[in-house]
Amino acid sequence: MIDWIDFTNYCTIWDVVNSNLKVADIDRIFIATNVELEDQEANDDRSLCRFEFYEIVTRMAKTKYFESKKTASISEAVEMILLESVLPNAVMRMESVNWRQVFLWTLPVDDLYKANLTNLKKVFTLLKNAGSRYIDFKDTLSFINDLPLEVSQDTATLAWAFSKMQFVEEMELIDKYEQMVFVEFLEFIGRLAWLIYENPQESLDVKLWRILQVLFSKIKEKVKAPTFENDIDSESDYEDELASEILLDKHPEDMYAGFGILKNSFGTQD
Numbered sequence: 001m002i003d004w005i006d007f008t009n010y011c012t013i014w015d016v017v018n019s020n021l022k023v024a025d026i027d028r029i030f031i032a033t034n035v036e037l038e039d040q041e042a043n044d045d046r047s048l049c050r051f052e053f054y055e056i057v058t059r060m061a062k063t064k065y066f067e068s069k070k071t072a073s074i075s076e077a078v079e080m081i082l083l084e085s086v087l088p089n090a091v092m093r094m095e096s097v098n099w100r101q102v103f104l105w106t107l108p109v110d111d112l113y114k115a116n117l118t119n120l121k122k123v124f125t126l127l128k129n130a131g132s133r134y135i136d137f138k139d140t141l142s143f144i145n146d147l148p149l150e151v152s153q154d155t156a157t158l159a160w161a162f163s164k165m166q167f168v169e170e171m172e173l174i175d176k177y178e179q180m181v182f183v184e185f186l187e188f189i190g191r192l193a194w195l196i197y198e199n200p201q202e203s204l205d206v207k208l209w210r211i212l213q214v215l216f217s218k219i220k221e222k223v224k225a226p227t228f229e230n231d232i233d234s235e236s237d238y239e240d241e242l243a244s245e246i247l248l249d250k251h252p253e254d255m256y257a258g259f260g261i262l263k264n265s266f267g268t269q270d
Contacts, residue, residue: 002048004030007056014085021064029059057081094162094191104190108205111226113186116212119221124185126219134179144192147214151196159191189215 002010011017011026033048033056048056058078064070065077103109113120127135127143137160144156163184164177180188193207212223 002053004046007048011060014089016060016064016081016085018064020068020070021060025063026060029056029063033059057086094158094195096162099162099191099194100187103194103204104187106204108203109190109208111228112205112208112212115224115226116216119212119216119219119224120186120189121182122219122221123215124182127185134181135185137178137180140180140188147218149196149211149214151192155195156192159188159195163188163191 007030008023008026011023017023017026030048033052034046058074061077061081062074065080066074071077071080124135127140129136140160141153141156144151145153160180164180165184189211190204190208193211194204197207197210199207209223216223
């Protein structure tokens, strides 16, 4: 959720205000966007949820470009406000699917996660409440803040947000965005390592090794290097994963983040 004050600040950062879209116009549009035809308890009237964010950007584009006849259609106006104001001035950005495909879903990362599965589960258990299958957003950020890592709350929040699976009827299940299952936690660690250690010469598995050293210090364990003693002869490493005994007995959310597991189990929740 984005509250009214924060959104106004974002508009300043985006440099979106001009003679065709004044601050008073943005306030008026904010109020209009928050009108609810159906009561939604989780949807605060002074904040924007995801679909309201899309709506307010569209309304602002319509006011700034379409009504002033700068564009011939509202769709062109939306494209213009995104390209001229929102995207170039975004405070923090991170790729979603492409980042997974290029950096996360690789064999070196897969091997490192597999080798350290037990200790990763220990850290996850340390973070979650007894009897819960999830870790909590605020508890996790507090935990990260106490670690000797140079990471801001905004950076940790960005990593969390991009690691979450989307799901249908998100307003009815909005609390899920503050809960994280194990497979999401594994991506969260990867994204956090990527954002903290900015050296472009380091691959993600190297950055992961560094952050795991810090995380495992909390459980008095060390990072383990991958071993390949038990590999099954097959035409591809992906077939090895499908043949792995551990895959046959575990629920997807509780499995390790092997290449195939993290890739195949990540998507939209019903």
